Amino acid sequence: MTSLLNKVINALEQIVLEVTDPNTGTVKWVEGDGEWASDLFPKSSNQQPFTINEDTPFLLDFLFDAKSIWQAADNGKLRSGLWTEITQNNKELYLEAIAIKHEQHNLLVITNQREDFEFQQKTKQLAREVLLSYDRLFLKNEYLHTRLLSILKQPPEQSNILKALTKVIENAEFAVLIASTDFTTNIENSAAIKLFDQDSLVSTEPARPIEIILRLMQNQLPEYERILSTNSSWDGELCWISPPSTLKWLKVGFYPVKNKLNEVENWIIFANDISTIKHLVQRNEQLALQDMLTELPNRFSFLQMLEKHIASNRAFYLLYIDINEFRRHNEFYGHDQGDKLLIELSKRINSVIKPSDFIARVGGDEFAIIINNIDSEKACKLAIQRIIDSINKPFHSTTSESFNVSISIGAANYPKDAQSVEELMKFVDLSAYNGKKNKKNSIQFYSQSMKDASHHIIIIEQELRQAIKNNEFELYLQPIIDIKTNCINKAEALIRWNHPVKGLINPDDFIPVAERSGLIIAIGEWVISRSCQIAKEISELGFNIKISMNLSPSQVADDSLFSYLSACIYDNEINPCLLELEVTEDVLVDDYSVAEKLLSKARTIGMSVSVDDFGTGYSSLSYLKKLPLDYLKIDRTFIKEIVADDNDKAIVRAVIAMAHNLNLCVTAEGVETQEQLSFLVDNACNSVQGYMFSRPINVDYFIKLLNEQSL
Numbered sequence: 001m002t003s004l005l006n007k008v009i010n011a012l013e014q015i016v017l018e019v020t021d022p023n024t025g026t027v028k029w030v031e032g033d034g035e036w037a038s039d040l041f042p043k044s045s046n047q048q049p050f051t052i053n054e055d056t057p058f059l060l061d062f063l064f065d066a067k068s069i070w071q072a073a074d075n076g077k078l079r080s081g082l083w084t085e086i087t088q089n090n091k092e093l094y095l096e097a098i099a100i101k102h103e104q105h106n107l108l109v110i111t112n113q114r115e116d117f118e119f120q121q122k123t124k125q126l127a128r129e130v131l132l133s134y135d136r137l138f139l140k141n142e143y144l145h146t147r148l149l150s151i152l153k154q155p156p157e158q159s160n161i162l163k164a165l166t167k168v169i170e171n172a173e174f175a176v177l178i179a180s181t182d183f184t185t186n187i188e189n190s191a192a193i194k195l196f197d198q199d200s201l202v203s204t205e206p207a208r209p210i211e212i213i214l215r216l217m218q219n220q221l222p223e224y225e226r227i228l229s230t231n232s233s234w235d236g237e238l239c240w241i242s243p244p245s246t247l248k249w250l251k252v253g254f255y256p257v258k259n260k261l262n263e264v265e266n267w268i269i270f271a272n273d274i275s276t277i278k279h280l281v282q283r284n285e286q287l288a289l290q291d292m293l294t295e296l297p298n299r300f301s302f303l304q305m306l307e308k309h310i311a312s313n314r315a316f317y318l319l320y321i322d323i324n325e326f327r328r329h330n331e332f333y334g335h336d337q338g339d340k341l342l343i344e345l346s347k348r349i350n351s352v353i354k355p356s357d358f359i360a361r362v363g364g365d366e367f368a369i370i371i372n373n374i375d376s377e378k379a380c381k382l383a384i385q386r387i388i389d390s391i392n393k394p395f396h397s398t399t400s401e402s403f404n405v406s407i408s409i410g411a412a413n414y415p416k417d418a419q420s421v422e423e424l425m426k427f428v429d430l431s432a433y434n435g436k437k438n439k440k441n442s443i444q445f446y447s448q449s450m451k452d453a454s455h456h457i458i459i460i461e462q463e464l465r466q467a468i469k470n471n472e473f474e475l476y477l478q479p480i481i482d483i484k485t486n487c488i489n490k491a492e493a494l495i496r497w498n499h500p501v502k503g504l505i506n507p508d509d510f511i512p513v514a515e516r517s518g519l520i521i522a523i524g525e526w527v528i529s530r531s532c533q534i535a536k537e538i539s540e541l542g543f544n545i546k547i548s549m550n551l552s553p554s555q556v557a558d559d560s561l562f563s564y565l566s567a568c569i570y571d572n573e574i575n576p577c578l579l580e581l582e583v584t585e586d587v588l589v590d591d592y593s594v595a596e597k598l599l600s601k602a603r604t605i606g607m608s609v610s611v612d613d614f615g616t617g618y619s620s621l622s623y624l625k626k627l628p629l630d631y632l633k634i635d636r637t638f639i640k641e642i643v644a645d646d647n648d649k650a651i652v653r654a655v656i657a658m659a660h661n662l663n664l665c666v667t668a669e670g671v672e673t674q675e676q677l678s679f680l681v682d683n684a685c686n687s688v689q690g691y692m693f694s695r696p697i698n699v700d701y702f703i704k705l706l707n708e709q710s711l
Contacts, residue, residue, distance in 0.1 A: 013113075016032055040110075062080040065078065148176075235253040235254065316414055320410040329405065340397070345405070392441070483687055489546065491546075544578075546608065549582060551583050
């Protein structure tokens with residue numbers, strides 16, 4: 001039987017390895033043979049364990065993801081998807097790996113997909129294969145993009161970044177370029193040189209690949225200026241014509257690599273030659289004008305229709321629809337479910353627009369609609385509301401799991417806002433981009449004021465970046481009073497910005513910009529560092545006061561947050577029990593697994609955890625019993641009318657009772673009157689904060705309060 005099994009495995013061009021140590025990538029041979037396997041692992045022996053290393057970088061990356069399968073209690077499996085490895089003998093292998101957990105065995109099955117790959121190449125003429133080939137390029141770009149980002153963000157002193165980057169991108173079968181902020185090429189692989197090879201008879205100094213790509217983007221993309229000014233990523237198609245004989249269609253990915261100050265340090269650029277696919281598509285008129293996934297008109301068809309509408313000189317509205325956080329949806333549910341969502345969403349939108357309107361899929365998760373026979377913004381809003389209503393209904397995965405999505409819609413009018421295809425597309429793109437920042441359903445009509453507001457945000461972002469460099473922030477403390485002792489036992493740390501011209505700026509005026517721009521990570525680290533310094537200063541004065549710090553969603557998702565927090569605690573030589581983390585309940589629900597991991601680590605070292613603004617987020621309370629929590633903070637909106645509003649009274653009573661049943665303490669925010677305090681005392685609230693006791697104050701005045709309290 002074993003002999004037969006080995007023959008079958010060899011016939012399928014598979015090898016089976018047992019993973020003896022998932023952390024180091026140590027494996028031993030179980031079954032399988034073949035010349036390709038020896039080329040892939042030249043140092044392996046069928047009898048001796050060996051370690052999978054950087055010689056097979058894509059497989060090494062997959063092992064990291066597979067740990068979650070092998071270290072789980074239950075059986076399971078994870079597929080890598082198809083990837084290409086270049087062996088040391090310069091052989092090209094098309095491989096797929098499956099990580100399997102079965103009872104006590106951790107297995108890794110690797111299949112040589114050469115025959116499948118060759119078969120797929122031969123069947124490109126089929127329309128469905130055109131779509132699959134296109135999607136495969138996207139997946140390969142995504143995978144390599146993630147890997148390059150992880151390398152570029154490593155501290156230079158900890159790794160030979162240049163060597164690692166060169167090794168990874170040289171194995172890629174498509175063009176990969178890494179450029180500096182001024183688009184000077186740092187690294188380009190041989191595939192990039194080959195793709196953009198030009199006839200030496202045409203030019204004695206042929207343009208570099210980066211120069212060609214930038215010129216094509218500038219000439220063919222209405223959103224080019226917005227991409228560069230906002231340091232945004234972009235992916236799409238470009239057509240390269242270079243006389244006398246070059247005409248290539250390129251699938252291009254354009255990605256910034258940013259530091260904690262949201263400054264671009266590098267650009268990663270991918271380019272794939274999809275000319276064969278485009279040629280096959282253009283041989284069929286229907287395929288040339290149709291999006292194969294949704295069966296809607298494609299971007300090319302849409303731009304043709306937009307030109308016709310402008311030529312007719314009749315007024316219309318142009319809508320640009322972008323799905324919020326679609327990439328995150330793909331990562332969570334998988335690309336197949338992402339495709340299913342796009343199909344369902346397109347059907348819903350198509351069902352609520354008029355037959356005279358025109359809808360097309362113009363990008364990965366982007367749709368455009370020409371709304372005809374509407375002469376006012378009010379009428380356009382009604383049409384948009386029908387679209388939003390159709391999107392608001394839950395979607396369902398193939399496993400019947402229910403989920404919701406939100407969209408951002410940009411709108412512009414012809415001829416009032418613009419008179420050309422390029423301007424209209426640029427303006428609706430800018431409008432949708434502005435609405436996308438709040439991650440909820442949004443409608444943004446193009447206007448000069450919107451453009452001015454965008455410019456204002458850019459200025460604030462620039463000033464914030466300078467403020468971080470110049471240390472222009474200050475931490476204020478708002479006392480939290482223990483009801484039983486009537487003494488200060490905690491303080492919430494609240495940041496203020498000492499602007500050199502505008503004076504003291506409250507966080508409501510700059511934190512949203514910091515969050516959207518990515519600067520919140522650097523600002524959050526400053527808050528953590530300063531909070532640790534203050535906790536040490538107060539502790540050395542003999543006071544046992546806990547400092548509570550608010551975490552933004554971006555900080556919770558930041559993999560390096562806990563290590564930074566631990567380093568600050570160590571450097572300041574303070575007891576972690578003097579610190580508390582505050583997170584809002586929407587963060588707990590949106591990023592449950594990430595939040596649970598972070599908060600568990602924090603509590604393990606002695607920190608406490610509080611849920612801020614409780615009651616304003618989600619109705620599901622299941623996370624309260626699952627997550628490592630210590631405190632609930634009842635939002636001030638429930639405290640404000642607590643004396644006069646019976647509903648607020650009932651809510652506060654219920655929250656306090658529920659929290660105590662879960663062994664959680666309760667803090668009430670926004671306490672301003674004696675009547676409010678009396679109600680909270682009567683209902684066993686644990687602690688309070690608000691203007692009745694103190695506004696947020698600087699550290700010196702807070703210490704003065706502590707000294708007065710101890711007298």
